[in-house]
Amino acid sequence: MSIEVRIPTILRTYTGGEKAVTGDGGSLAALIEDLEAKHPGLKDRLVEEKNGADDLRRFVNIYINDEDVRFLGGLEAPLSDGDQVVVLPAVAGG
Amino acid sequence: MLTIDQATYDAIVAHAKRDHPDEACGIVAGPEGSDRPERHVEMVNAAGSPTFYEFDSTELLALYKQMWDRDEEPVVIYHSHTATEAxxxxxxxxxxxxxxxHYVLVSTKEWAEAGGGNNDAPVEFRSYRIVDGEVTEEEVTVVPSLG
Incomplete structure (x- = not known):
């Protein structure tokens, strides 16, 4: 099983400069665990703890096959072989 | 230093005035590594707010995919402040x-206080680098064209 994950510039310090990495997992949560094992530190930039459970960070967008994972079940979003995942920090401010 | 052409500069200022009192936002893309802001893209402020801006997440992905296809990057990321300085x-x-x-901030405060519309009050236009929480202001040079 192989899922391609596009990494934004700001997080490439965790991937040795790689623009894209591959990972495994049947859900977004499982994929993030797999990425964390290969690229320590990455998970903390994508996920934060809310009320004792992991949740996606508010200002990081993750897409599976071009769909925002917030519409796919968030961390529970299912993944299959060949899916394409993109991580993009929000462009936002005050 | 940010070097930007007059037409793009004017378009950013016009966008900020049009969306006042809400914050306006967008980017100017350019070829990767060129530092040339060539292609102005106005974005919708999904927050629709005078004190906050955020690119819509679906439009954000579409924008980045388009830039990747064209080997571009965001050379300028801009937004307006409508009641405070730039x-x-x-x-x-x-x-x-x-x-x-280059993070460009424009402020429509002075223009709005002077009545908005077609008045000639200036719209502040300033540029910064923001790296690891460190802000460094830089000079803005407006040229007739990027050449």
Whole structure:
């Protein structure tokens, strides 16, 4: 099983400069665990703890096959072989 | 230093005036590594707010995919402040995620206080680098064309 994950510039310090990495997992949560094992530190930039459970960070967008994972079940979003995942920090401010 | 052509500069200012009192936002893309802001893209402020801006997440992905296809990057990321000066807020600094980009801030405050519309009151236009929470202001040079 192989899922391609596009990494934004700001997080490439965790991937040795790689623009894209591959990972495994049947859900977004499982994929993030797999990425964390290969690229320590990455998970903390994508996920934060809310009320004792992991949740996606508010200002990081993750897409599976071009769909925002917030519409796919968030961390529970299912993944299959060949899916394409993109991580993009929000462009936002005050 | 940010070097930007007059037409793009004017378009950013016009966008900020049009969306006042809400914050306007957008980017100017350019070829990767060129530092040339060539292609102005106005974005919708999904927050629709006078004190906050956020690119719509679906439009954000579409924008980045288009840039990747064209080997571009965001050379300028801009937004307006409508009641304060053109200096990055704490939120702007905390959320800045493109260390290679010029963060342009424009302020419509003075223009709006002078009555808005067609009056000639200036719209402040300033540029910054924001890297690891550090803000560095830089000079803005407006040229007739990028050449």
């Amino acid at each position: 200096y990055p807020s704490r939120t702007d600094i905390g959320l800045a995620s493109e260390p290679g980009a």
